[in-house]
Amino acid sequence: xxxxxxxxxxxxxxxxxxxxxxxxxxxxxxxxxxxxxxxxxxxxxxxxxxxxxxxxxxxxxxxxxxxxxxxxxxxxxxxxxxxxxxxxxxxxxxxxxxxxxxxxxxxxxxxxxxxxxxxxxxxxxxxxxxxxxxxxxxxxxxxxxxxxxxxxxxxxxxxxxxxxxxxxxxxxxxxxxxxxxxxxxxxxxxxxxxxxxxxxxxxxxxxxxxxxxxxxxxxxxxxxxxxxxxxxxxxxxxxxxxxxxxxxxxxxxxxxxxxxxxxxxxxxxxxxxxxxxxxxxxxxxxxxxx
Amino acid sequence: xxxxxxxxxxxxxxxxxxxxxxxxxxxxxxxxxxxxxxxxxxxxxxxxxxxxxxxxxxxxxxxxxxxxxxxxxxxxxxxxxxxxxxxxxxxxxxxxxxxxxxxxxxxxxxxxxxxxxxxxxxxxxxxxxxxxxxxxxxxxxxxxxxxxxxxxxxxxxxxxxxxxxxxxxxxxxxxxxxxxxxxxxxxxxxxxxxxxxxxxxxxxxxxxxxxxxxxxxxxxxxxxxxxxxxxxxxxxxxxxxxxxxxxxxxxxxxxxxxxxxxxxxxxxxxxxxxxxxxxxxxxxxxxxx
Numbered sequence: 001x002x003x004x005x006x007x008x009x010x011x012x013x014x015x016x017x018x019x020x021x022x023x024x025x026x027x028x029x030x031x032x033x034x035x036x037x038x039x040x041x042x043x044x045x046x047x048x049x050x051x052x053x054x055x056x057x058x059x060x061x062x063x064x065x066x067x068x069x070x071x072x073x074x075x076x077x078x079x080x081x082x083x084x085x086x087x088x089x090x091x092x093x094x095x096x097x098x099x100x101x102x103x104x105x106x107x108x109x110x111x112x113x114x115x116x117x118x119x120x121x122x123x124x125x126x127x128x129x130x131x132x133x134x135x136x137x138x139x140x141x142x143x144x145x146x147x148x149x150x151x152x153x154x155x156x157x158x159x160x161x162x163x164x165x166x167x168x169x170x171x172x173x174x175x176x177x178x179x180x181x182x183x184x185x186x187x188x189x190x191x192x193x194x195x196x197x198x199x200x201x202x203x204x205x206x207x208x209x210x211x212x213x214x215x216x217x218x219x220x221x222x223x224x225x226x227x228x229x230x231x232x233x234x235x236x237x238x239x240x241x242x243x244x245x246x247x248x249x250x251x252x253x254x255x256x257x258x259x260x261x262x263x264x265x266x267x268x269x270x271x272x273x274x275x276x277x278x279x280x281x282x283x284x285x286x287x288x289x290x
Numbered sequence: 291x292x293x294x295x296x297x298x299x300x301x302x303x304x305x306x307x308x309x310x311x312x313x314x315x316x317x318x319x320x321x322x323x324x325x326x327x328x329x330x331x332x333x334x335x336x337x338x339x340x341x342x343x344x345x346x347x348x349x350x351x352x353x354x355x356x357x358x359x360x361x362x363x364x365x366x367x368x369x370x371x372x373x374x375x376x377x378x379x380x381x382x383x384x385x386x387x388x389x390x391x392x393x394x395x396x397x398x399x400x401x402x403x404x405x406x407x408x409x410x411x412x413x414x415x416x417x418x419x420x421x422x423x424x425x426x427x428x429x430x431x432x433x434x435x436x437x438x439x440x441x442x443x444x445x446x447x448x449x450x451x452x453x454x455x456x457x458x459x460x461x462x463x464x465x466x467x468x469x470x471x472x473x474x475x476x477x478x479x480x481x482x483x484x485x486x487x488x489x490x491x492x493x494x495x496x497x498x499x500x501x502x503x504x505x506x507x508x509x510x511x512x513x514x515x516x517x518x519x520x521x522x523x524x525x526x527x528x529x530x531x532x533x534x535x536x537x538x539x540x541x542x543x544x545x546x547x548x549x550x551x552x553x554x555x556x557x558x559x560x561x562x563x564x565x566x567x568x569x570x571x572x573x574x575x576x577x578x579x
Contacts, residue, residue, distance in 0.1 A: 048436055048465045095463070149332060176463040179332040179492050181532045206465050247466040250495055250537035250559060257563040263570060272537060276544040279566065283550065286573060 001074060003168050003200045004059055004090070006034040008068040011054050028054040030223035031068075036216075038167065039198040041191070043211040043231075045246060046220030052204045055220070056170045059202065060090040073167060088117065091161030095173040097153035106148075106156055107132065107141040113164040124163075131162035134197070135189040151182025155189050162193065168200040169193065175207060183207065208249040212270045219246065236268035251275045293320045293343050293375070293454065298352035300338055300510075312338040314510045316352070320454070320488060325480050327497040327518075328490045330507030331532035336490050337380075339507065340456050343488065344375035373402055376452030380459050382443035386431035391422070391442045394431055398450045409449075416449035417442070421475055437468030444472070448479075454486040455479070461496065473500055494536045498522070498557035506533070519555035538562040 011029040016022075029051045036042060046052045057063040058070045061077040073089045075082040094100055103109025110128045119127065132138040135155040145153055154174050161169055171190060175183040187210050193199040203210065211217055211231055218228045221244055227234055235241070238256040241248050248256070255269035255278070264285065265278045300313040313335050320326055320343070330336045341347040342354055345361050345368050354361050356371055379385070388394035395413040404412070417427065420441040431439055440460065447455065457476070461469040477500055480487050491497050497504060497518065504521045506514040508531045514521045522528070525535035525543070535557070542554045542562055551572075553565040 046465075047467055173463075179532075180534065181331060245467040245470070251541060253559045254538055254541065254562050254566075257559060258566055261563070261567050263566075272540045272544060275541055276548065279545060279550070280548055282570070283573065286570070 001038075002035045002071075003038040003073055004034060004036040004202075005071040006032050006055075006058070006068065007070075008033060009055070009058060009065050009070060010067040011051075011058065011063060012066045013054075027223055029058075032223075032225055034218075034225075036200065036202070038200050039194070040215045041194045041201045041213070042203065042216050042218060043214035044202060044204045044218045044220060045206070045211060046226070047244075047246070050220040051223040052220050053172050054223075056092070056172050056202065056204055059168070059170050060092050061086050062092070088164055089166055090168040090170060091164055091166035093154070093157050093161055093169065093171045093174050095176050097150050097157060097177070100157040100160075101145045101153060104144060105141075106137065106143050106145055109145060109156060110159045110163050113160055117164060127163045127165070128159075131159040132156075134162055134193060135159045136185070149182060150178045151185040154178065154182070154186045158186070158189055158193075162199075166199065168202070170202045170204075172204045173206070174203075175205060175210065183210070206247070208247050208252075212249060219244075231270055232268035234268075235270060292322050292355075292357065294318070294355040294358075295342065295349075296353045296355070298342060298349045298354065300335075300342070300347065301350045304350065312510050313342075313349075316342075316512060318505060318512060318515065320486060323480075323484045323486055324503060325477070325487045325501050326489070326503045326505065327501035328488060328505045328507060329492070329494070329497060329533060334507040334531075335510040336507050337458055338510075340377065340458060340488065340490060343454070343456055344372050344377050346372070346377065373398075373450045374452055375454045375456065376447035376450055378444055378447050378455070378457045378460060380462060382446075382460075383431070383436070383439035386439060386443055386446075389430065390428045391431055391434070392417070392427040394442060395445045395449050398446050402450065412449045412451065413445070416445040419448055419475070419479060420445045421471065435468075437464050437471060440464065440468070441472065441475070452485070454488065456488040456490075458490045459492065460489070461491070461493070469496070476500075494522075494534060498536045506531075518557055522557050523554070 009029055009032045012025040012027050015024050017024040032055060044052050058065060059072060061083055064078055070077045072086045075086050077086055101109050103112060107128050110131055111124050114124045114127050132141055135158050137155050137159060145156060175186050190201050194201045214231055217231050217234045219226045219234060227237060235248055235252045238248055249270060251272055252269055255265050255275050259265045264282050269275045269278060295316050295318045298313055298316040302310045302312050328336050342349060361371055386394050388397060392413055395416055396409050399409040399412045422441050426434060431442055460472055473496060476487060479485050489501060501518060504518050505512060506521060514524060522535040522539045525539055528535055538559060539557055542552055542556050545552045546554050550569055552569050556562040556565045
């Protein structure tokens with residue numbers, strides 16, 4: 001069974017128009033179908049305004065569909081009685097670490113979620129320990145969140161979600177405000193949860209290096225899914241991505257340029273190693289082509 | 291029109307438990323008309339450094355010269371300096387506060403005591419420079435997208451007509467399109483008006499594409515200060531201090547290790563592609579000859 005399923009999802013935002021009276025609606029998500037199997041690592045790409053975040057907010061029922069349906073682990077997000085279960089199943093981490101931390105001490109912050117769920121105290125303690133360990137922040141358990149770096153704060157925010165033992169975590173540009181080191185820490189933490197605890201991860205990001213290791217990539221544009229597939233499939237379509245002014249990894253771009261000028265290289269090269277090997281092979285091929 | 295720092299030291303909260311040396315013996319010069327980049331890990335002193343460039347933070351010891359004049363001199367016109375050296379902070383859109391975009395951009399030149407006509411002329415020009423269309427001028431800043439807000443904020447600084455423009459991570463949190471738009475716009479300003487630019491960034495790819503010189507900060511000291519290709523030669527040392535070279539640098543280094551005669555100094559896709567093409571071209575020729 002799929003963990004997240006969207007059927008013809010449409011979301012319209014309502015806004016008061018220029019004259020201050022009439023309502024104007026703008027379509028942020030426009031007919032999206034999704035079917036995500038448990039345990040996958042999904043990356044979602046797209047410009048600001050492409051509908052990524054609106055889509056993400058449907059997954060734990062912060063937003064409800066204008067039309068269509070979203071199922072989380074089989075539960076319809078419109079079912080008000082299931083709201084708590086839905087939010088326990090799908091946790092969310094946002095962009096700005098400073099907006100997500102409420103505790104004055106790291107372990108208190110992480111305990112907040114399970115506490116509110118009525119988890120018994122001994123169980124809370126063990127959950128706090130294991131979730132802080134899973135993101136590599138256990139040594140900081142009695143620190144004040146104020147004095148942590150951005151990457152550390154984001155990992156505490158992730159631990160806070162992990163402590164609620166969700167089956168799925170949606171991360172909405174969790175690394176946009178971080179430096180390269182902080183970005184790596186956060187992505188590693190998400191990958192570890194995915195691999196070791198089979199938590200389904202939906203990662204919204206602009207950074208290519210965070211996308212290439214995903215199982216599946218979804219590219220959004222103007223509220224619709226523009227393309228999807230494995231990272232290799234998606235990044236083989238350099239022309240289309242460029243047309244929409246989306247990024248491709250620098251090596252993919254370099255391989256694409258070289259291929260255009262006649263070097264025999266495969267499509268969708270994603271890493272430095274792949275490109276170097278392919279160029280080495282091209283050289284050997286030319287050297288022996290007589 | 292240069293900024294020069296001589297033996298600058300800066301200590302935060304001296305004499306308290308939080309005392310921390312943020313900058314140690316900085317000697318640097320930003321010559322007129324250069325597009326320079328500053329990179330460094332979080333906490334390396336980048337932001338503290340740029341706040342010295344317009345006198346916002348006063349060095350604990352050492353001297354800062356603007357056009358050869360000591361800015362710490364008693365009668366130095368500090369206010370004047372701040373309009374000549376424009377500093378765009380991180381997330382500058384958080385500082386937008388006026389009722390509409392145009393009024394916000396007017397705020398700076400208005401405070402310079404300029405006549406209303408001149409203020410509006412400058413604001414108009416600045417908004418054009420950042421590529422913000424006229425239909426947004428009368429909108430509330432809060433109605434704009436992230437990239438547009440940031441451009442409005444940068445226009446607020448440009449309206450003061452600074453000789454030097456310093457930007458602290460101007461593209462943080464933007465999508466690839468917003469990022470390219472802003473950096474291209476800044477490059478245009480640099481090329482067409484000869485404005486001196488100091489760009490603080492975490493993205494090596496961006497730095498490699500735009501700047502003529504890189505200053506690498508590490509633990510409050512200048513670690514490297516050279517042309518990009520020279521700095522990226524030290525990619526292993528860069529990694530040790532939490533940074534990295536652009537991806538193509540790694541490709542070129544690896545190809546060289548496998549005996550291909552390519553330019554290890556290429557740091558952009560265009561440069562690398564040209565070098566690899568010419569290697570394979572020569573290789574064909576040798577084989578044929």
